[in-house]
Amino acid sequence: MSVILVNKNNFKEEVLDSSLPVLVDFYADWCGPCRMLAPVLAELADEHPEIKVAKINVDEEGELALKFEVMNIPSLFVIKDGKVTNRALGVKTKAQLLALFE
Amino acid sequence: MQDKIFDCVIIGGGPAGYTSALYATRAGLSTLIIEKFSPGGQMTQTMEIDNYPGFDDGVDGFTLGEKMKRGAERFGAETIRAEVLAVDLDTQPRKIVTDSGDFFAHSLIIATGAEHKHLGADGEEEFLGRGVGYCAACDGMLYRGKTVAVVGGGNSATADAALLSKICKKVYLIHRRDTLRGERINTEYLKNAPNVEFILNSEVVLIEGERKISSVKIKNNKTGDISDLLIDGLFISIGRRPVSELFASTLALDPSGYIIADESTKTNIDGVFAAGDVRTKPFRQIVTATADGATAAHFAEEYISKISSNG
Numbered sequence: 001m002s003v004i005l006v007n008k009n010n011f012k013e014e015v016l017d018s019s020l021p022v023l024v025d026f027y028a029d030w031c032g033p034c035r036m037l038a039p040v041l042a043e044l045a046d047e048h049p050e051i052k053v054a055k056i057n058v059d060e061e062g063e064l065a066l067k068f069e070v071m072n073i074p075s076l077f078v079i080k081d082g083k084v085t086n087r088a089l090g091v092k093t094k095a096q097l098l099a100l101f102e
Numbered sequence: 103m104q105d106k107i108f109d110c111v112i113i114g115g116g117p118a119g120y121t122s123a124l125y126a127t128r129a130g131l132s133t134l135i136i137e138k139f140s141p142g143g144q145m146t147q148t149m150e151i152d153n154y155p156g157f158d159d160g161v162d163g164f165t166l167g168e169k170m171k172r173g174a175e176r177f178g179a180e181t182i183r184a185e186v187l188a189v190d191l192d193t194q195p196r197k198i199v200t201d202s203g204d205f206f207a208h209s210l211i212i213a214t215g216a217e218h219k220h221l222g223a224d225g226e227e228e229f230l231g232r233g234v235g236y237c238a239a240c241d242g243m244l245y246r247g248k249t250v251a252v253v254g255g256g257n258s259a260t261a262d263a264a265l266l267s268k269i270c271k272k273v274y275l276i277h278r279r280d281t282l283r284g285e286r287i288n289t290e291y292l293k294n295a296p297n298v299e300f301i302l303n304s305e306v307v308l309i310e311g312e313r314k315i316s317s318v319k320i321k322n323n324k325t326g327d328i329s330d331l332l333i334d335g336l337f338i339s340i341g342r343r344p345v346s347e348l349f350a351s352t353l354a355l356d357p358s359g360y361i362i363a364d365e366s367t368k369t370n371i372d373g374v375f376a377a378g379d380v381r382t383k384p385f386r387q388i389v390t391a392t393a394d395g396a397t398a399a400h401f402a403e404e405y406i407s408k409i410s411s412n413g
Contacts, residue, residue, distance in 0.1 A: 031240045032146030032164040036139040039183065058244065069314050071244060071335060072235035089231035093138050093185050095201055 003045045006054040007061050014054060016082040021101055022052045026068065026075040028059050033091045034074045044094055051101065076100070103182065107195045107206045108134045110402050113186050114213035115171065116143020117388045118378025121395025122211045122402070123174035129403040133178070134207070135171075136200060138185040142167020143215045144342075144379070145388060149239045150265075154388050163239075166388075191352050191371055194409075208409060209373045209402040212349065212361060213395065216342035216379040216386070221253060225309030226338070233315025238262035238337045242269050245335045251276055251318060253306055254339035260284025260292060262339045267295045274331060276301045278323060301331075309336060344380045356382050367398040373405045 006014050006024070015022050025041055027034035045053040058065040058073060068077065068084075078086040078100045086100045110126045112119045115137030126133040145151065145163035152160045171181065184202035195206040218236040220226060226234055235241045238252065242265055250270050252263045255277035261284065263275045275282070275292065280302050282289045292298045301320060307328070308319040317332045344360045346353075354362040354370040361376035363369050365383075369376050377394035379386045 028243070030149065030243065032142070032149065032162070033237065033240055035164050036142065036146050039140055043183070069232050071233045071314055072231045072237075072241045073244070075231050087231065089235070090237075091139055093201075095185060 001045050001049055001052065003041050004052065004054045006056050006064075008063055011056075011064060014052070015079055018052055018079075020050060020052045021078060021080045021085075022054055023097060023100070024077045024079060025053070025055045026058050026065060026070045026073055026077075027055055028057060028073055031073050037074050037091045040092070040094055040097070044097055048098070103134065103180065104203045104205060106132070107208065108132045109207070109406050110134075110209045110211060110399070111136065111196070111198055111205055111207035112211040112213055113189075113198070114143065114215055114378070114380075115139075115141040115181065116167070116213060116215050116378060116391065117145060117170060118215070118380075118391040118395040118398075119143070119211070119213035120167075120170035120174045120179075121392040122213060122375075122377055122399040123179040123395075124170075124177065125396045125399030126211075126402060127174060127177040127179045129399060131209075131399070131403060131406060133174075133180065134205060135174070135179060135181045136184050136186055136198065136205065137181060138183065140164075140167065141171035141181075147237045147239055151388065186348060189348055189352065191374055196374070209375070209405050211367075211375045211377055211395075211398045211402060212346075212353075212369075212380060213377045213391075213398075214345040214348075214380050215391075216344050218338070219341050219343050221306060221338050221340060223306045223309055225311075229309050229311060229315045229336075232313065233311060233334065234309060234336050234338065236338050238266050238339070241335070241337075242266050245270050247271050248334035249332065250274070250335040250337060251301075251306075251331060251333045252337045252339055253277075254341070255279055255282045255284070256339070256341060257284045257288070258341065259339035260288035262337055263298060264288045264291050264295075266337070267292070267298050271297065273298045274301055274333070275299070276304050276306060276320060278303065278305045306336070342379065342386075346380055365394075365397065366401060367394050368401060373402070373409070375402060
């Protein structure tokens, strides 16, 4: 699968109602570490079809960012059955991201 | 890639890593860079790099990293995205174990750099991502018009405070000593900025808030007075520590964990070099990291010639 771009219109369907666990990445285009993380997320999405990887642009989706209290980026959340089960901040390796699902 | 024995494997894709790759490939060495994220290292956390020579308009860190990578690839350097898990330096060729397989090399250049130090204050881990961060350039825009505090007194802290002062309503700079150490151009700017306030001889003892940070408790280490500072964000810029755990049992490290190597970048093991922020040195900048990269490649080439003529 590829990384899905999520906004307030598809958030419920793609994230909250997802049958698969979701890794949500809050990012911005001007954030260097977010750009560093991007290829790692793409690889994760490709290699692990049992996980959904979604990204949310904080500049465009202020409401969602506020809802998750995102004050620093990249901010990562693991959401299973509509609930946040784990979170992380900053650039992570593929192995570290997978560990968030344990 | 995994069956090949490279002349030179470089661990780390920051300025030191890609400069050594550039010089090594141009010297005719088969070269592999192992980087766990994207190129650039710590440079990616800076949006405006004004002190790397040659960019007369400044450059953003991520772009500079990409340019350095492309510059090395132009001459044949190969990159793999993987994380190094262990190294075996006793054998020849050297073995590098990663999460994407094992690689072999005659010479090794360690350019793993450094990462942000944590303050160790109460509430720091709790509010990580919810108002506590380490990269003002990354998060600064999220605090437009708000009040923030920066902890630290060196180059990172003063540069971060300067950047934030242009975006935020108010910036406090909290430093445990009585003078700031950063580059004069930044400290002078901060002294004159109307929305910047220095809180010297002080340390953050507690970070508080509910769902996100709302204040910090600060202790003046001269008077013992404790006060509360209401803030929307806290940036911790107290310096870095070297990424050298992989080499703790094989290479000589100094008490802070830096790999012992002088400007020749040679470590205590022949054919193994340490370039950039990870080695012992007086001044850590992008430009000194690139210098190390070139030097390491030079001595790697010399080493390869030596073992080729012997073997």
